[in-house]
Amino acid sequence: MIARQINGGVLIDGVEHFSVKHTFDCGQCFRWDALDDKSYVGVAFSQAARISADDNSIFIKGINLEQYENVWKRYLDLGRDYGKIKNTICYDSVMLEATNYGWGIRILRQEFFETLISFIISQRNAIFRIKGIVKRLCEKFGNEIAFDGQIYYSFPSAQQLKNATEADYAALGMGYRAKYVYEAVQKVLTGEIDGEELEKMDTATARKELLKIYGVGNKVADCVLLFSLAKFGCFPVDVWMDRVMHENYIDGKENAIAVGEERFGEYSGFAQQYLFYWRRDKGRIKK
DNA sequence: CGCCAGGGACGAA
DNA sequence: TTCGTCCATGGC
Numbered sequence: 097m098i099a100r101q102i103n104g105g106v107l108i109d110g111v112e113h114f115s116v117k118h119t120f121d122c123g124q125c126f127r128w129d130a131l132d133d134k135s136y137v138g139v140a141f142s143q144a145a146r147i148s149a150d151d152n153s154i155f156i157k158g159i160n161l162e163q164y165e166n167v168w169k170r171y172l173d174l175g176r177d178y179g180k181i182k183n184t185i186c187y188d189s190v191m192l193e194a195t196n197y198g199w200g201i202r203i204l205r206q207e208f209f210e211t212l213i214s215f216i217i218s219q220r221n222a223i224f225r226i227k228g229i230v231k232r233l234c235e236k237f238g239n240e241i242a243f244d245g246q247i248y249y250s251f252p253s254a255q256q257l258k259n260a261t262e263a264d265y266a267a268l269g270m271g272y273r274a275k276y277v278y279e280a281v282q283k284v285l286t287g288e289i290d291g292e293e294l295e296k297m298d299t300a301t302a303r304k305e306l307l308k309i310y311g312v313g314n315k316v317a318d319c320v321l322l323f324s325l326a327k328f329g330c331f332p333v334d335v336w337m338d339r340v341m342h343e344n345y346i347d348g349k350e351n352a353i354a355v356g357e358e359r360f361g362e363y364s365g366f367a368q369q370y371l372f373y374w375r376r377d378k379g380r381i382k383k
Numbered sequence: 384c385g386c387c388a389g390g391g392a393c394g395a396a
Numbered sequence: 397t398t399c400g401t402c403c404a405t406g407g408c
Contacts, residue, residue: 123404220405225391271389276406313406334404372404 097174099164105145105157106164113178115200116149122201122373124323126214126227127234127251139234141167141207142250144243149200158243173202178366185360185367190344194374201369204323208291209284210251211324212309215316216276225269232268254284276311283309291324299327314353322365331356331364340375 099108116136120128128138135148135157145168146157156168169175182195213233218226230251237252237260260281265274283289289309294302299321306317318332333341333352341352345359360367 215404218404220388220403221390222392222403226404266389269390273388311406315404316406319404332404336404 099161099169101161102155103157105155106159106161106168108154108156108164108174109152111149111152111154111174113182113200114149114154114172114174114202116147118198118200118373119172119202119204122198122369123223123376124319124369125204125206126218126223126230127210137244137248139241139248139250140171140204142239142241143167144241144248146244170205173205176202178202181363181366185363185370191367191370194370197377198370198373201366201373203328203365203369205326206324207251208294208320208324209254211320212280212284212289212291212306212312213251213277215319215323216280216309216311217270217273218319219273219276219311219313219316221273229269233265236264236268254281257281258285273311276309279310280312295325299329302327303330318353322368328365329357329362331360331368333368334372336372336376337368340371343375 097108097110099106101107117130117134120136120138121130125138127140128136130136131146133148135146137144137146139145143159143163145159148155148157154172154174156164159168186192186195214226214230217229231249234249234251237256238249239256241248241250260278262274262278265277270277280289289305294305297305302321302325303317306312306320307314312320315332315334318330321327322330322332331337331353333356337356338352341355346352346355356368357364
């Protein structure tokens with residue numbers, strides 16, 4: 097893999113196991129949109145970018161080499177050997193089919209605060225709506241970022257939300273989740289919840305800490321652990337995951353989280369993403 | 384355990 | 397058009 101600066105962006109050659117569609121459309125993030133040319137535009141770590149990819153290269157428009165090395169390489173998880181991961185978890189035809197289907201998924205390493213707030217908003221909610229709410233939150237409280245002739249917005253920091261009220265959040269369309277978001281922001285502001293501290297803890301301890309936040313249950317906690325704190329042993333289970341686990345791996349009434357974590361171990365999070373993307377897309381096509 | 388919390392898409396009637 | 401149901405759930 098080699099990266100170099102070219103045409104207002106960074107071109108990375110020799111990349112395998114990467115697809116923008118799979119990565120940005122597998123439900124782990126809410127700030128990326130597909131353009132007509134199959135590239136995706138979005139914001140991460142207060143930087144806007146447009147990302148396109150073909151069979152063995154990625155082009156990230158809007159950044160320089162330094163930003164690639166410091167931010168985007170890690171954000172897109174490009175330093176990890178996904179071939180090895182697939183080999184390890186593919187010991188049956190189900191995982192083989194799932195990994196073939198979502199072959200280009202990468203688990204993004206997202207900012208902790210953004211991930212926490214976004215997934216609280218996601219509970220009992222649909223992706224298109226979550227994206228709208230998050231967008232309005234960024235427009236109202238984030239910083240402007242000029243890019244490609246348009247204005248984008250950073251995800252607001254906890255400091256930027258210091259004076260926001262529950263009513264402000266409700267006005268953005270969060271519904272009954274407004275009070276959860278308000279409480280979570282306060283906990284981050286006081287330092288009671290700290291992403292860097294959580295990252296240092298083992299998965300079980302970090303999960304317990306996250307569950308103390310009003311509005312955070314198992315599902316939201318596991319998503320935050322997996323998508324921002326690199327706790328790859330987590331196996332978030334929603335209705336789709338419950339379905340695909342019962343269709344393939346569970347006979348009776350065993351717990352899907354336990355079965356998944358037992359079966360896939362330290363790579364549970366990757367297995368979860370392949371299974372989720374595969375099963376959810378299949379469900380959509382059918383109807 | 385069962386219902387409820389906003390609000391909009393979606394399909395059936 | 398209208399109505400019921402569903403939706404990356406958690407709290408009470």
